[in-house]
Amino acid sequence: MTMTVKTAQSTRKLILRGLMIGTMALAVTACGKKERPRADLAASQVTTIGVNAYLWRATLDALSFMPLLQTDSNGGVIVTDWYANPKNPGERVKVTVSIVDQDLRADALRVAASRQVSQNGQWIDAPVQAATVQKLEDIILSKARDLRRAAITG
Incomplete structure (x- = not known):
């Protein structure tokens, strides 16, 4: 095999590995939605006035x-x-x-x-x-x- 074929195969493996990791991360995130805590009510943006x-x-x-x-x-x-x-x-x-x-x-x-x-x-x-x-x-x-x-x- 030439060097470019090996490089292409390595690149494909990295891309597939990244896709698998990304898919698993999305699945874990989707499962965790039920257990997520409510929004932090003390956050700055949770107000209709200009201050806390x-x-x-x-x-x-x-x-x-x-x-x-x-x-x-x-x-x-x-x-x-x-x-x-x-x-x-x-x-x-x-x-x-x-x-x-x-x-x-x-x-x-x-x-x-x-x-x-x-x-x-x-x-x-x-x-x-x-x-x-x-x-x-x-x-x-x-x-x-x-x-x-x-x-x-x-």
Whole structure:
């Protein structure tokens, strides 16, 4: 046999082997369709709003006790109006939450808070403890994870 005949035979064998492997892969995939898990409900694209739906709903839930001034689900911004705790009427807070990604991730959430105290009948800006903002972020993220878990388990 010449070298070209051997090369042609080797090429045919490789092609047949590839076809057999491809056919087996398709058969296995077709059999596995019944056992495939449902789509990941936390995926970025499973939403009709511009940001992660779990973070959005968790933020609205966490801030539900405060009056809302502005909500933009496409831009991912929630701004509350000033809120004064009835137990401490001489102090009020305002919160702005920005959701900057479609994925459920900690860095997709930005929380900013402003605080004012009443002095001589006027509201004066006061510092907000970093732990307060961190705690609010943790609450929102925990609620978002819980919502995702509940949606996946059905």
